[in-house]
Every structure is written in structure tokens, then in C-alpha cells.
């Protein structure tokens with residue numbers, strides 16, 4: 051999965067105007083990195099956590115701007131959160147290894163500390179609260195996954211991975227836990243009476259997993275990684291199908307899913323938010339074939355000394371066609387094209403045979419690109435409000451209306467039905 055700088059296709063621009071992400075508000079004032087922010091369902095308010103050791107609640111005033119109604123200072127940098135809109139229970143993971151449970155007051159102007167879970171040694175990277183199961187799952191830099199009972203505060207089970215754990219998703223129905231690691235693996239575990247039992251490991255990413263999203267209806271897992279790639283894993287099919295989505299120019303820090311319209315949103319350090327239509331039929335990226343000669347013109351590659359001598363030819367560099375996976379010399383693969391059905395939204399190398407067969411329809415984009423104008427640390431989605439929240443390395447929280455994107459996707463769906 052070579053990461054290269056590539057121009058985004060020009061054909062995006064024509065459609066972008068009808069599916070804009072519209073910036074509604076900017077929240078500023080944190081004195082350090084904002085790690086996460088979410089919107090409340092039943093109030094015009096935002097909750098944010100930051101490396102500046104604060105948890106803030108911002109309420110929209112009559113002026114249309116958001117002002118803090120709570121700014122609680124805690125003992126360490128707040129790194130991750132999980133919030134349940136119904137019970138208003140908030141779990142915050144911290145740099146010192148602790149997870150703290152808070153209860154947010156009815157009028158959103160109070161934050162009451164309820165419990166401490168001394169979960170990890172060092173930074174907590176993600177926390178997941180399940181109100182149905184009365185438990186929290188947390189992962190940390192210490193390679194541990196812990197499960198705590200939220201009623202008793204007791205630790206129920208622990209799993210130790212072989213590298214720091216970075217993010218969690220959970221499937222309530224099957225009690226399946228997905229954890230991403232710093233080495234780019236996704237570990238699947240089942241919660242049993244005896245503890246965690248390891249089910250399998252998904253290995254395709256070549257960089258740290260930054261974020262996971264779970265589509266409970268379609269049993270699909272989405273992963274975002276530092277290797278610039280987003281992968282969708284068809285967990286339910288049990289055939290090991292995985293689609294790669296390549297459109298980012300930098301590390302992908304966050305993924306979230308608009309469930310109803312099946313749009314996956316990915317955000318990255320390249321300042322882009324990409325909306326991927328997951329309704330579209332996609333194909334798996336072909337495996338790269340290994341060969342000592344170009345599979346089209348038979349010219350030897352440079353390590354194939356014998357053929358070079360026999361054929362009196364200079365060895366060439368090996369390239370691969372992204373469409374068929376065959377090993378090619380440069381002159382047999384001079385064309386570049388986008389292959390959206392294979393997940394390539396930008397132009398990639400294809401062999402001359404494949405190029406002659408690729409139609410305009412094959413090149414039609416299956417994603418929409420938006421410039422968030424800040425390097426994205428994390429994102430959160432509020433489907434009810436049709437809003438997306440992005441936190442940037444610029445310490446700014448941006449609130450975006452994604453209304454037109456959802457409307458556009460709904461129209462596409464009804465016209466294709």
C-alpha cells in the first residue's frame with residue numbers, strides 16, 4: 051500500500067456544489083489539542099475534551115454562537131470519551147490511565163463526577179460504554195483491553211495485545227469486540243463468561259489503526275489508518291472480503307457511518323472529509339502478481355540477470371497494474387486512471403490492455419470530497435441533526451451541516467430503485 055501524493059480528480063468539482071458540507075459554527079478557546087467533541091441530541095450543545103485537562107460543555111446562545119456553560123478541570127489530559135444521550139452518562143479516558151464516569155445535569159450546566167476506574171498504565175486511547183450491558187470497554191497504550199462493570203465499578207476481564215491498542219468498536223448482538231492496534235491489526239474478541247476469547251485478526255493495514263466504525267445492520271466494519279487507506283471488512287459474510295478505499299493524501303484519523311444512506315465519512319490529516327457511497331457495488335483490489343518478466347512484453351525485470359543476458363536486454367523496474375494486478379514494465383503501463391469500483395478515487399497505473407477496456411462509466415466517482423480546512427484529529431456524527439463535528443490540530447472544533455449530502459444520497463437511492 052504505497053502512499054503517494056496524488057491530485058484529486060477534477061470531475062469532483064461539478065457535483066460538489068450540490069452536496070456541500072456547510073460550516074455552521076467554529077468553537078475556539080482550548081489551549082491545547084482537542085481530542086474529541088460531540089453534539090447533544092436534545093440540546094444545542096457540544097461536549098469537548100482536550101489535552102488542556104478540561105471537559106467543556108458549550109451551549110448555543112441567542113447570538114448563534116456557542117459559549118461554555120461548563121469548563122471542568124480534571125487531573126490529566128482528556129484523551130477519549132463515550133457518551134450515552136439517554137442516561138447522560140459520560141466516560142472520559144485520560145493520559146494518566148484513568149477512566150472517569152460523569153453525569154451531565156438536566157440543564158447541561160453541571161458535570162457530576164460519579165466513579166473512577168483505574169484502568170490503565172499510561173494513556174487511555176479509547177473507551178466504549180454499553181448501557182445495555184452495564185459495562186465499559188477501554189483500551190490503552192499499555193496494550194490492554196479492560197472490561198468494567200459500571201454498576202459495581204469492578205473489573206470483569208482483561209486482554210493483552212502485542213502492541214498498544216488504539217480504538218474499540220462493539221457489536222451488542224454477538225458480543226464481539228473489535229480493537230485496532232498501533233501495528234495496524236484489528237483483533238476480534240468475543241466476550242464470554244470466562245473473559246475475552248480471541249476470534250481472529252484482520253491484517254491488511256500497514257500503519258496504525260486510528261478509528262473504527264461498525265455497521266450493525268450490514269455487519270460491516272470500517273477501519274481508518276495512518277497508511278492513508280480506509281478498509282471495509284465484510285464481517286457477516288465470513289468470507290474475508292475486504293474493500294480498500296483510497297482517496298486520502300495523508301493519515302486517515304477518523305471514520306463514521308451515516309447508517310440510513312450508507313455513506314461512510316472519513317477524515318484525515320490531509321484536511322479532507324470524504325463521503326464514500328457504500329451502496330455502490332465495489333470490487334476487491336487484486337493481489338499483486340510476482341513475475342521475473344513483464345507479463346505483457348516479456349522484458350526481464352532488473353533482478354532477472356539470466357534473461358537479461360539471454361535476451362541481451364537491460365532489466366527494467368517492476369510496476370503493477372492496479373486493475374488486474376499483473377506485473378508490468380513501465381512502457382506497458384503508461385496510462386493512469388481512477389478506478390472507483392476498486393476504491394481508487396485518484397488516478398493510478400493501469401496496463402495498456404486494461405486501459406483500453408475501461409469506460410467512462412467505470413471511472414465515475416463513488417465518493418465526494420470536501421475540504422475541512424483543518425487537519426482532522428477526530429470526527430463525530432449526529433445523524434438526527436444531520437451534523438458532523440470535526441476537531442483539528444488547530445484546536446478548533448467545526449460544526450458542519452451535512453444535510454445536502456444526505457439529501458443527495460437519498461435522491462440517488464430513489465432514482466436507482
Ligand SMILES: [Zn+2]
Nearest residue numbers: 344347379382
Ligand atoms: Zn512490458
Ligand SMILES: [Zn+2]
Nearest residue numbers: 371374401404
Ligand atoms: Zn491490467
